[in-house]
Amino acid sequence: MDSRDRSIIVTGGAGYIGSHTIIELLARWPGDVVSIDHFGNSTPGVFERIEHITGRKVRNHAVDLCDRAALDRVMDQEPGIAGVIHFAAYKSVPESVAHPHKYYHNNIESLLNILQGCQHRGIANFIFSSSCSVYGNIAEMPVREDSVLSVAESPYAYTKQIGERIVADHVRVQAGMRAISLRYFNPAGAHESGLNGEDPTDPPSSLVPVITRTASGRLPVMHVHGTDYATRDGSCIRDYVHVSDIADAHIAALERTFGGDMTEAHEIINLGTGNGVSVLEAIAAFEKVSGVRLNYELGQRRAGDVEAVWSDTERSKRLLGWEAQRDLNEMMRSAWAWERHCMGLRGPKEGS
Numbered sequence: 001m002d003s004r005d006r007s008i009i010v011t012g013g014a015g016y017i018g019s020h021t022i023i024e025l026l027a028r029w030p031g032d033v034v035s036i037d038h039f040g041n042s043t044p045g046v047f048e049r050i051e052h053i054t055g056r057k058v059r060n061h062a063v064d065l066c067d068r069a070a071l072d073r074v075m076d077q078e079p080g081i082a083g084v085i086h087f088a089a090y091k092s093v094p095e096s097v098a099h100p101h102k103y104y105h106n107n108i109e110s111l112l113n114i115l116q117g118c119q120h121r122g123i124a125n126f127i128f129s130s131s132c133s134v135y136g137n138i139a140e141m142p143v144r145e146d147s148v149l150s151v152a153e154s155p156y157a158y159t160k161q162i163g164e165r166i167v168a169d170h171v172r173v174q175a176g177m178r179a180i181s182l183r184y185f186n187p188a189g190a191h192e193s194g195l196n197g198e199d200p201t202d203p204p205s206s207l208v209p210v211i212t213r214t215a216s217g218r219l220p221v222m223h224v225h226g227t228d229y230a231t232r233d234g235s236c237i238r239d240y241v242h243v244s245d246i247a248d249a250h251i252a253a254l255e256r257t258f259g260g261d262m263t264e265a266h267e268i269i270n271l272g273t274g275n276g277v278s279v280l281e282a283i284a285a286f287e288k289v290s291g292v293r294l295n296y297e298l299g300q301r302r303a304g305d306v307e308a309v310w311s312d313t314e315r316s317k318r319l320l321g322w323e324a325q326r327d328l329n330e331m332m333r334s335a336w337a338w339e340r341h342c343m344g345l346r347g348p349k350e351g352s
C-alpha cells in the first residue's frame with residue numbers, strides 16, 4: 001500500500017485550525033483522516049459541520065494526549081497511521097501568563113507523548129504546529145526562519161520554542177523520521193461556506209473572533225490592548241493569514257515529508273502573508289466589509305503581547321510552493337459569515 005493511502009492523525013482536530021485542515025485533507029488526501037481531541041476548548045459539533053461541508057464522517061477519539069496510556073490505546077486501534085499533524089495545545093497568550101503551569105504541562109507533555117507514540121510505531125512523518133510567537137519582540141522585519149529568537153514574551157510562546165527543540169532532538173535520534181515545524185502567524189477567517197470557523201468554548205482572545213462577537217452583540221465591547229506602541233497608529237501589528245490558507249500549507253508540508261526533497265530531518269517554515277496589519281487597521285477592514293460600526297475602547301497594553309511581527313515568505317514559497325491566496329477582506333467576510341451563522345444557532349450576548 002502506498003503510504004499516502006494510509007491514515008493521517010490530526011491532534012486537536014476539533015479546534016479552529018485542526019478542523020479546517022481536516023476539511024482540506026478530506027478533499028485531497030487519499031487515505032483516512034482520524035482526529036484525537038478531548039474538547040478542552042471545543043465541542044463535538046465541529047464534526048457535524050465537517051460532515052455537512054465534505055459529506056464524510058470523521059472518526060474522533062476523545063482522549064487527553066497527556067494521558068499516555070489512553071493515547072497508546074488509541075494509536076493501537078489505528079494501525080495504519082502514516083503521519084501525524086499535531087495541533088493540540090492551549091494557545092491563549094493572556095491565559096498562559098495567568099496560568100503558566102497549565103500551559104507547560106499540557107503543551108509539552110502532549111507533544112512528548114505523541115512523539116513517543118510515533119517512535120514506538122515507526123510513524124515517520126510529523127508536522128508540528130508552532131507559532132510566530134517564538135520570535136518575541138524582534139527588531140528585524142520581516143522575520144526569517146533563521147532570525148535569532150528573542151526572549152519569549154509569554155509561557156505559551158515559550159512552549160512553542162521548547163516544542164520545536166523537542167521535535168528537532170526527537171528526529172535526530174529516530175532514524176528515518178521527517179518533521180516540519182510550521183511557524184504560522186495569525187490565523188483568521190472561516191471556511192468559505194461560512195459553516196465552520198473559530199468557536200472556542202472559552203472566551204476568545206484572538207482579535208478577529210473578538211471583533212465579530214462584538215459586532216453581533218455576543219460581546220458588548222471590544223478593548224484595543226495598547227495604543228502607545230512604536231507603530232504607525234500605536235496599536236500592535238500582526239501578519240493575518242486566512243485559516244484555509246494555513247490548512248493548505250499543512251497539507252503541502254505533509255506531502256513534503258513524504259517526498260524525497262527534504263535535506264534535513266527537521267525543517268522550520270514560516271506561514272505568513274508578508275504584510276503587517278495593525279489592530280486598528282483590522283477593525284477598519286471589518287467595518288468596511290460588514291457595514292457594521294464596531295463598539296470598541298482604547299485600553300492599556302496586555303501582558304505577553306509583542307509589538308509587531310510579520311513574516312518573510314521566501315522559504316514557504318521555495319520549499320512548499322505555498323503562498324497565501326486570500327486577503328484581509330476575505331478573512332473578515334468569511335469570519336462575519338461564520339458569526340452570523342453562529343448567531344442563528346445560539347442567540348445573543350454571552351458576556352458583559
